[in-house]
Amino acid sequence: MSAPSDPRTMGTVVDSRRERLRRLGPWLVLGLTLAVLCVLPFEMRPYHREMTMVFFINLIMVTSYRLITTTGDWSFAHIVLMGAGAYGAALIAKHAGLPFGVVVPMAGIVAALVGAAFIVPLLRTAGFGFFIASFAFGELVRLIWVKVQFPFGGARGIINIPSPEILGLKLGSSIPYYFTCFIVALISLTILYRIDKSRMGNAWKAIHGDEMLAECVGINVAHHRSFAFITGAFFAGIAGGLLAFHMGAIDPRNFDLTQMVYLIIWVVVGGAVTFWGPIIGLIVVTIAFEWTRPLLEWRPLMFGAILILFLIFLPGGLESLLPKIGPTLCRSPVEQLARVRRWLTTFVART
């Protein structure tokens, strides 16, 4: 046994404390973020509250989309699967009169079923072929919505979707629906995160890494690619259900190519390797979107430029910067202060 004054034991004490801080840090950040998001709606202007609501819905979209890409399948049909959920929710709510709490999970199931129908033929494709074929399937479904009057309402879509209610509690107005979206997004992201970190999530990444090797060590590649796609589709459907109730009316244009391109931009800007990459991308692009509202006509050009610049200069997205700035952010406040003081003294000494 060594005495407490032993420098080695001192080192481990400091190390373990730092280790604990490092492990606690992310939880503190998460807790703080959630607390802010709980207070925020009461302080916000309605416009910003609506925007944050859509942000929550997009959060489910971008995270579920990333889950599919972990197997190496880049789908171009994710927005249409969201649409399947939205149409499903709208039709069920209007014609069957079921309550909101039942309709949203059912929207997920509808999208999962459509996704299951897509993935069977899509399994025969990979890489760029998968991308193009999924686009074709998506457009096929979207054109059905445009052309078929009953029950989809053709190009004008579905209007008068009943406003959401849970156990007699009206969620239609701004603040309750904000919290509805908030909670659904929180649950969805928790589930998606758990899947990503599980053995199954690792198997999906292994398929992306080396499909033939994965199959030979016992991972049924076709089964797991389908599973990832259908799980992603389910959450896209949930997001679609939330969107349908939020807008009260939907039409095929809500789920067209432009929307899909935005989804791709979020992922390219943020990166898709880690769970947090697409979320960072979504936050940054959403803020950029708001700042450039006066330049509305220039927006397609700007976002095209952003896409190209990121693909050339930062192909890993913003998340690839995290390992570089991470250590700096993780330093303790005392160390940060010491750094600032050191910097100031050298600065003063130079002048």
Add this chain to the structure above:
Amino acid sequence: MALLETKGLSKHFGGLKAVSDLDLSVEEGEIRGIIGPNGAGKTTLFNVISGTYKPTSGEVFLNGERISGLRPSRIAAKGGVRTFQRTALFKDFTVLQNVSIARHLLANESLLGAVFGTARRMEKAHEARALEILEFIGLADIKNELSHNLPHGHQRALGVAMALATEPRLLMLDEPVAGMNPQETARMTELIRKLRDEWKITILLVEHDMRTVMGLCEYITVLNFGHKLTEGAPKEIVSNQEVIEAYLGSDNILEDDGFAS
């Protein structure tokens, strides 16, 4: 009953008969070598047995059960697993994670299990087993290294460790010592012998390194143009006139290695 049996097995690519009407029978507990000149169909045979290719005709039986036409993951579940001639590993994962992923079949995790993390105790057992395998292979010290940072010999050994993680009865090794230096080769040879002697795993081995094949295998099958040329003990093989002709004068290689009588 033989552990592995092929009956009239053929694999054609257009007009090319890579494997042609091949009957093969490997007993439990054997270390069987498969040799032949380049393009003799050795790797194709592996691909057909492991399920990577579907045979054009003929059948494969593992432990009496027909496995031809099944997916590789199903064949792995039945106890037949192969390694690759190329260096094949999941390069973004650590050594331990690589072996852990190969426990996929035995872990058999459901989606709900993934979300709620119910299989935690099972995961502990899988990790313990993965560590045991790494210990055996000699990679336990570097279990947390990223696999693509390892030297070539270690990467090849990791490939074997991953195959072992599926708990196979039949292990098919495609050129296990290719590109290895003499020390690495000796270590791998020793390892393969131990797998058979101590772990009771039947080994099927494709290899170009004659010294390794002759030293390791009790019985050797020689392929040429997809056909079985001959079979026999190493001593019979090196003195077989047909084999020497098939290698087109490379009998000198055999003599250099000191195995020809």
